[in-house]
Amino acid sequence: MLRVPTRCSICGLREACLTCDLMLANTGRNEEPIVNDLHVAQGGYLYRTGDQFTALYTVRSGFYKTVQTLEAGREQVTGFHMAGDLLGADGIGSEVHGCDAIALEDSHVCAIPYSHVMKHGRYKRELQARLQRAMSGEIVRKHGVMLLLGTRRTEERLAAFLLNLSERFAARGYSPTEFILRMTRREIASYLGMNDATVSRHFSKFRSEGLIDVQNKHVHILDVAGLRRCLSSKTD
Amino acid sequence: MLRVPTRCSICGLREACLTCDLMLANTGRNEEPIVNDLHVAQGGYLYRTGDQFTALYTVRSGFYKTVQTLEAGREQVTGFHMAGDLLGADGIGSEVHGCDAIALEDSHVCAIPYSHVMKHGRYKRELQARLQRAMSGEIVRKHGVMLLLGTRRTEERLAAFLLNLSERFAARGYSPTEFILRMTRREIASYLGMNDATVSRHFSKFRSEGLIDVQNKHVHILDVAGLRRCLSSKTD
DNA sequence: CGCGGGTTTGAGTCCCTTCAATCGTCGTGG
DNA sequence: CCACGACGATTGAAGGGACTCAAACCCGCG
Numbered sequence: 001m002l003r004v005p006t007r008c009s010i011c012g013l014r015e016a017c018l019t020c021d022l023m024l025a026n027t028g029r030n031e032e033p034i035v036n037d038l039h040v041a042q043g044g045y046l047y048r049t050g051d052q053f054t055a056l057y058t059v060r061s062g063f064y065k066t067v068q069t070l071e072a073g074r075e076q077v078t079g080f081h082m083a084g085d086l087l088g089a090d091g092i093g094s095e096v097h098g099c100d101a102i103a104l105e106d107s108h109v110c111a112i113p114y115s116h117v118m119k120h121g122r123y124k125r126e127l128q129a130r131l132q133r134a135m136s137g138e139i140v141r142k143h144g145v146m147l148l149l150g151t152r153r154t155e156e157r158l159a160a161f162l163l164n165l166s167e168r169f170a171a172r173g174y175s176p177t178e179f180i181l182r183m184t185r186r187e188i189a190s191y192l193g194m195n196d197a198t199v200s201r202h203f204s205k206f207r208s209e210g211l212i213d214v215q216n217k218h219v220h221i222l223d224v225a226g227l228r229r230c231l232s233s234k235t236d
Numbered sequence: 237m238l239r240v241p242t243r244c245s246i247c248g249l250r251e252a253c254l255t256c257d258l259m260l261a262n263t264g265r266n267e268e269p270i271v272n273d274l275h276v277a278q279g280g281y282l283y284r285t286g287d288q289f290t291a292l293y294t295v296r297s298g299f300y301k302t303v304q305t306l307e308a309g310r311e312q313v314t315g316f317h318m319a320g321d322l323l324g325a326d327g328i329g330s331e332v333h334g335c336d337a338i339a340l341e342d343s344h345v346c347a348i349p350y351s352h353v354m355k356h357g358r359y360k361r362e363l364q365a366r367l368q369r370a371m372s373g374e375i376v377r378k379h380g381v382m383l384l385l386g387t388r389r390t391e392e393r394l395a396a397f398l399l400n401l402s403e404r405f406a407a408r409g410y411s412p413t414e415f416i417l418r419m420t421r422r423e424i425a426s427y428l429g430m431n432d433a434t435v436s437r438h439f440s441k442f443r444s445e446g447l448i449d450v451q452n453k454h455v456h457i458l459d460v461a462g463l464r465r466c467l468s469s470k471t472d
Numbered sequence: 473c474g475c476g477g478g479t480t481t482g483a484g485t486c487c488c489t490t491c492a493a494t495c496g497t498c499g500t501g502g
Numbered sequence: 503c504c505a506c507g508a509c510g511a512t513t514g515a516a517g518g519g520a521c522t523c524a525a526a527c528c529c530g531c532g
Contacts, residue, residue, distance in 0.1 A: 068383055076386050078379050090379065092372035098379065118361060125354060128364060135371045136328035142378035143314050143326065143334065147304055149385035150312050150429030154520065185479065193386030195521055200480050216479075216529075232307060390488070421511060431489055436512050452497075452511075 036110040046087065046101035046109060053091030055111045056131075059083050062107020063182040065191075068099045077191040079145075080104075080183060083172055086134045104182040149193045152231075157192045158202045159230045162212070166221060177221040206230075272346040282323065282337035282345060289327030291347045292367075295319050298343020299418040301427075304335045313427040315381075316340075316419060319408055322370045340418040385429045388467075393428045394438045395466045398448070402457060413457040442466075 037060070040046050046057060049069060064081040078099055081087055087109070091097040120127055148157050170176035181188070189196040206212045211227055213220040221227065273296070276282050282293060285305060300317040314335055317323055323345070327333040356363055384393050406412035417424070425432040442448045447463055449456040457463065 068379060070383070070387065074387060076383050078382055089372055090376050093369040093376060094372075098376050118365065129354065132367070132371070133329040135368070135375065136325055136330075139371065139374050139378065140326050140329060140334050142375065142382065143304060145382055146314055146378065146385060147306070147312050149382060150426065151306065151310060184477095190386065193382075196478090197480080197522085198520060201520095204480070420509095432510090433490085433512080434488065437488095440512070 036112075038109045038111045040103040040107050040109065042103055042105050042107075044103050046103065047091075047097045048100050049097060051091075051097045053088065053095045053097055053114065055113045056089060056117065057087040057101075057112070058110045059085045059087060060108040060110055062109075063104040064101055064107065065104055065183060065187060066099045066101050075190070076193075077183075077187050079141075080191065082168060086138065089135050089138055092135075154192070154194045154198050155202050155205070156231050157194065158188075158199060159206075159227045161188065161192055162219070162221065163224070163227055163231070166224070177224070179219055181217045181219055272348075274345045274347050276339040276343050276345065278339055278341050278343075280339050282339065283327075283333045284336050285333060287327075287333045289324065289331045289333055289350065291349045292325060292353065293323040293337075293348070294346045295321045295323060296344040296346055298345075299340040300337055300343065301340055301419060301423060302335045302337050311426070312429075313419075313423050315377075316427065318404060322374065325371050325374055328371075390428070390430045390434050391438050391441070392467050393430065394424075394435060395442075395463045397424065397428055398455070398457065399460070399463055399467070402460070413460070415455055417453045417455055 038046075038057075040062070046064065059081050061083055064085075064087060065077050066079045066081065066087070067075050068078050069075045081101075087101050088097065090099060092114070117127070117131060148160055152160065165179065165181075166176040169179050183191075184196075185199045186196040189199045192199070203212070203214050206227075207214055209226070211221070211223045211230070213222055274282075274293075276298070282300065295317050297319055300321075300323060301313050302315045302317065302323070303311050304314050305311045317337075323337050324333065326335060328350070353363070353367060384396055388396065401415065401417075402412040405415050419427075420432075421435045422432040425435045428435070439448070439450050442463075443450055445462070447457070447459045447466070449458055
């Protein structure tokens with residue numbers, strides 16, 4: 001039986017976790033250990049724009065945002081990431097990270113040195129396949145966001161955002177209808193390409209329509225079908 | 237000396253081309269040949285949403301758009317692809333293509349069966365690295381588009397679009413200041429998340445400002461710096 | 473209890489869309 | 503060779519959605 005680090009063996013993350021594969025691949029070889037279980041406090045940077053790309057990361061616990069900064073301090077949130085999500089794949093191509101990854105709450109991540117991925121990728125076909133699937137999924141997800149930004153009005157985007165969060169929480173065993181927003185209105189707004197005032201307004205509107213119950217960070221979805229309807233309202 | 241198919245040895249594509257790597261990897265082995273040099277006529281589909289994912293593609297010549305269709309026939313262009321660009325990576329994760337790839341002009345593509353990528357990836361580390369770099373680049377590019385859609389006004393987006401095209405043409409040895417748009421105004425508008433009327437308007441505006449000379453599909457950029465300035469005008 | 477950051481809400485403005493009409497271009501067929 | 507039709511591009515007018523600016527509010531925290 002293989003000696004797997006405790007953390008991986010008790011880890012409840014979905015199959016997308018590369019770390020576990022690598023730990024297995026690494027077992028029995030006399031090589032530098034994989035740095036896992038990195039701790040980043042709320043507000044801390046996992047990596048910054050321009051940092052040398054050395055490792056991929058899997059979120060173990062906590063909540064992250066990735067942020068791209070424009071010339072003049074204008075910045076945009078390009079993604080929110082929770083347990084099981086891959087971080088840092090944008091650096092593979094240029095060998096430099098293209099955005100900041102910031103913890104929205106105290107968090108644990110697994111760091112996977114890219115050199116290990118490349119080394120063991122040769123032997124472990126399944127590992128390689130997983131990384132590619134993960135990156136492919138990243139592309140598909142970004143397609144979805146582009147779709148959102150390109151074709152939906154602000155209200156529809158916000159509804160889609162809530163439903164997306166809901167699904168992701170559900171997939172991780174949390175309540176799909178009641179959760180805490182770890183990000184501010186401004187961060188949501190940035191991600192969805194709108195103004196933070198507009199986010200507030202639509203939240204209020206949703207509440208007045210009985211779709212959700214929201215106060216500050218606490219969200220309770222009362223009518224999932226209603227939110228869905230709101231999403232496809234313009235479609236008819 | 238390795239026997240490389242003529243097409244690859246005379247191919248002027250940038251290093252991103254996976255096909256050539258695979259052809260080399262394949263040399264000397266007795267395996268099903270890689271299907272390259274696929275021809276798709278203008279308006280034809282390279283693949284459709286829902287198609288089983290079997291291969292990656294590299295554009296050899298011609299111009300492609302990728303389109304995602306929403307429920308009610310509303311569709312959005314998620315990308316434009318020219319010589320050297322990778323197509324189809326969105327299907328790796330789900331094993332099904334998530335968008336349509338449509339040729340905007342008669343085109344040639346190299347098809348690379350994914351099974352070959354996986355098979356030879358084990359032996360050829362460099363090949364694996366290239367695929368990952370290509371996918372990573374795809375992610376970075378999508379980040380850029382999201383940035384555009386999320387933070388820029390329509391005029392800025394169009395300017396950025398023209399500059400982006402210009403750079404890509406330049407990288408391929410074509411004139412960066414004079415080129416033919418293979419897509420319609422509506423397709424540009426869809427890609428940039430705006431109305432086709434708005435595209436026309438801004439083209440006219442750019443022309444009246446002496447930034448570009450445009451008639452129908454023919455674009456001549458007269459003032460690159462001016463377009464750049466337009467991009468960062470709001471930044472001050 | 474007062475402070476600060478985030479949130480909500482209002483009023484006014486403008487950018488962009490929508491709808492529609494006209495124009496230009498290209499391919500086809502008379 | 504020209505007329506015609508179809509489709510895309512341009513342009514105008516009008517309306518609305520989202521932003522900007524700003525004030526009031528709320529909540530956590532020292």
